[in-house]
Amino acid sequence: AQSVTQLGSHVSVSEGALVLLRCNYSSSVPPYLFWYVQYPNQGLQLLLKYTTGATLVKGINGFEAEFKKSETSFHLTKPSAHMSDAAEYFCAVSDRGNTPLVFGKGTRLSVIA
């Protein structure tokens, strides 16, 4: 069975600083990996996804993530945080898109002016 671990339920960064949100997964088959963002009182929106091919994936709003099979990781980064990035971020895994997404517990990102 697949699972996702997000290290750190809350991350706080200064505006302009690097954002790094950590995600490790467990899957017995090649995974499809996703990052979603949730703003207050809204549903989840897709930031980016990895299916096959290039391991560095670029998403919306300047975010990117790198699939590292040897480390079973899919960390999310952004070079410079903006106040509007404050939200909850969820990492998710699927069995090559053939099974429902399994989500991590989420990481709340705060951006300090």
Add this chain to the structure above:
Amino acid sequence: DAGVIQSPRHEVTEMGQEVTLRCKPISGHDYLFWYRQTMMRGLELLIYFNNNVPIDDSGMPEDRFSAKMPNASFSTLKIQPSEPRDSAVYFCASSLWGSGGELFFGEGSRLTVL
């Protein structure tokens, strides 16, 4: 294009009452999912449908919960009778086979059971 539409956005009810949450998936999508979000347990998959047929309902917590999808454009999640521990945000999501597993979420229904 319209996204996934859920109603009601907010529901406050008393313990023992019946609650019905509704979802209209994106037109053309063949998968529909119901998730529940709580602080303690995060996002949990309750049930999902493929072409209106329930595929896996192992996440439904108790017999008090039931879900139906009478046609491709409508699904309901019903709780009867409701209990305070059912208070949560319930999300509906839809997807299209072959799109790489991406889910499109509605804005959720926030349920409070007093």
